[in-house]
Amino acid sequence: MTVTAPSAVGSTAAGLLPPTPTSADSEQRFLKLLVTQLKNQDPLNPLDNAQLTSQLAQMSTVSGIEKLNNAFQSLLAQSSSNQVLQSAALIGRTVLVPGDDLALTQGTHTPFAVDMAGAAESVKVTITNAAGAVVRNYDLGALPAGVKTLSWDGLGDNGAPMASGVYTLNVAAAEGGNAKVVASALMYANVVSVAQGTNGVALDLGANRKASLGDVKLIL
Known part of the structure; x- marks a missing residue:
């Protein structure tokens, strides 16, 4: 099986595209917004603890789903590769x-x-x-x-x-x-x-x- 390396043109074009946001980036943005919100909250109407807990839970869920999806995609790629290797035994049959x-x-x-x-x-x-x-x-x-x-x-x-x-x-x-x-x-x-x-x-x-x-x- 021959694998062709990406062309220089493709690499250059890819370099011009903005990086895909990761869960770590999302977490950083969330924490920054949370700190800003805490600093600027109204003392007479402070941030509700239940609301804060809900936001943290949502962030944890999104991060967990992304990690699970990445693991699943990796497993699929490995399974496909193993299937090709096993099927190679059919060559000549x-x-x-x-x-x-x-x-x-x-x-x-x-x-x-x-x-x-x-x-x-x-x-x-x-x-x-x-x-x-x-x-x-x-x-x-x-x-x-x-x-x-x-x-x-x-x-x-x-x-x-x-x-x-x-x-x-x-x-x-x-x-x-x-x-x-x-x-x-x-x-x-x-x-x-x-x-x-x-x-x-x-x-x-x-x-x-x-x-x-x-x-x-x-x-x-």
Whole structure:
């Protein structure tokens, strides 16, 4: 993982911005105002002790919340870093993730899977080539909810071997006639690298394909 240092321009611009107030600054301002208030209070109407106690309690609460927030942010950063380091063990491994790409090497079997959100009476899988033409149909019949692993033998419906290349999986599932059931294709891919993304750890699967760590259904 490469870390790029901030540019000189960014550093200069940051130096022109006013510093972000901290809890210590807020406390100093509060104490200064409190001392001024005590010095200038009306002897006939002195500062109420209950009011003073309330103000001190509010300052303590704000300071405590800021410290708690800083500790929480630090914990999150450490957790994210640890997750990336642990996920590095996936580099070079094969994972099963959502995707409809089916990379075929002629003469070999290519595994894939179907993820069923619910049970279905009828599940059908079609494999299309780059031109969008259907080359293979699978009628899987009824399937329960969950992941069903399958394999394509690389042959077309006519029994002829298909050329090497990337094909596309399409899944259709129905329950009780025309009621559609959510079903999606799963593909196997090799993990090239891992990195911290905006939504957690991101896996680079090559060929401009990415997946999140939470997408992984199976690790081989």
